[in-house]
Amino acid sequence: MANTSSRTLTLLSLLQTHRHWPGADLAARLGVSERTLRRDVDRLRELGYPVHASRGTDGGYRLEPGAVLPPLLLDDEEGVALAVGMGDAAQSGIAGLDEAAVRVLTKVVQVLPPRLRARVNALRAMTVSAASSGPVIPAEVLTMIAQACRDQERLRFHYTTRGGVQTEREVEPHRLVALGGRWYLVAYDLTRHDWRSFRLDRLAQPRDTGSHFPPRPLPGGDAAAFVRTATQVPTAHTVVVLVHAPAEQVRRMVGQWGEIEPVDHHRCRLTMISTSLDWPTQALGNLGAEFEVLRPPEFVDHLRDWGTRFLHAVGRSAGPASPALPDMPPV
Amino acid sequence: MANTSSRTLTLLSLLQTHRHWPGADLAARLGVSERTLRRDVDRLRELGYPVHASRGTDGGYRLEPGAVLPPLLLDDEEGVALAVGMGDAAQSGIAGLDEAAVRVLTKVVQVLPPRLRARVNALRAMTVSAASSGPVIPAEVLTMIAQACRDQERLRFHYTTRGGVQTEREVEPHRLVALGGRWYLVAYDLTRHDWRSFRLDRLAQPRDTGSHFPPRPLPGGDAAAFVRTATQVPTAHTVVVLVHAPAEQVRRMVGQWGEIEPVDHHRCRLTMISTSLDWPTQALGNLGAEFEVLRPPEFVDHLRDWGTRFLHAVGRSAGPASPALPDMPPV
DNA sequence: GCACTTCCGGTCAAAAACTGGCCGGAAGCC
């Protein structure tokens, strides 16, 4: 711990793992005198990371929120949790969140110690991106492409066109865009000599050619707009149902991700907006209450499909949807 | 940028935001001579963060995975994504992942600039913890309690006992335990003068009393075991179904979170283990294929409940589950 | 093979910083 820089970093790490530290403990931990510790604390403050100090018995130092996020010092387990969690968040389909999540993921993956990779993959295999409405893109693909965009590295990959034709592409990647639950890559196609947008779920075996390229301005400048005009993004469904349960109860289960208006003491109207009909279906299934569809018509078809299949699966012996059957609550 | 420490940190940050940096650029960016840059790079290497350098045209520096995870330097957006994403991961119900995720979340929340909090909350409101089988714990509650455990701070909260009685508790928090999709707090109850485990979903208005306490050894030592004996944790269901679809197709949709064995070219056996029956139900709904339940019996009841309600919702006019109805694919 | 670009690390001397010890002071707790 000879270095000042390394000590400052260690101090930051200590302040992150425990909220409260007496000065003497910190000094001992860092192997320096208390005077030097005070100077180190000052250094952190100058760097813009406010360290609050309290005096008297039980006094000590504490790292507080400042103007900027301090460097995060994570241990192995935390690093793994981060990698797995952000991989999921990247597929969340929430505008703004997913793109930043991919950036975080890219940063972590780039420096994740190799021995942790296996753990990340094992855990990732258990995760369900249930929230995602669209196809799930493997995290490795997502990060590799994000990295190529960020670092301006040429990329080669297999691509299946809408017509189902397998092609091989070499591109200068420009931006990743998440739109309507899908991921798109906007890139300059070196074979076609033009800008293209590629759906990530139709793309396979991306690999880095290793060669750099100077940034090329995208006509129009807005990558998201480019994707929007190049492809027809699936539109969102607005599902409205009348739930036979008190608004309170529905709110407790559905929480924030739907509008709930009470109709009377026993019923409420629930509005959900989603690019996929699977979401609202699952939500209503989870609810455990009877309900009526108000709109849209395609949601009726969707429910009928699920319901019919479920009752088929149960076996016709039980009698299909006999009104005499008690509504059993989920286990 | 007078300080060496701050410059080293900045260098680390630059190396994280772009994979490849020519030495001259870095030196200019940091406002030092190239010789000093080389020394800074050496410093990072000594700290255990391997910086790879390539020579010749198009050479430069690159941060590589090392033995330990380097401090992560995130910008505002990334910080927000991290906070939201880890809040979700904490509810994932995946053993090992959730506890580490809470630790990361606690670290971030403690130092998250106030102006970003609002954005985190707004985004959090849109997230669905669809993967979670149990009740969702607000992220603030989770982090506050995790922090109190970590920093040994007394905690006061409202608690609803299993009998439905509202009580007020003051405890010395020991550990957070995630078990069977639920969160528990193991703590020494200062009113009852004994160790207790509390379900976080029955707990309200946690607040920090501000007073510290010396760590107290938990009898037996293992907090998870304590919860397991104190409460009867819901057991996992093993759902086995015969899916009328090729193994390939099922694997593509279900992915990793279930065992798939082909039976013949058109059918396969799918095994899923979950603490909640909602999960497998949703998965099979999403699949869009016909299937038969092999076990367990309670899954049959569960499916019948969903299916019945769905067809009720559609309206009896359409005829309940008429076999003549075509299986409509999800929209 | 040759020119070119880039990183590498030795040496040196001046400048800057860091460090520990000491101390009077201020603030919070009991």
Add this chain to the structure above:
DNA sequence: GGCTTCCGGCCAGTTTTTGACCGGAAGTGC
């Protein structure tokens, strides 16, 4: 009022840091 804790000035000795200059090694393109 007594205790504990953080605070920051001062000082002198030590260590580190810095930029400049250099010959060298390694990769790239022709």
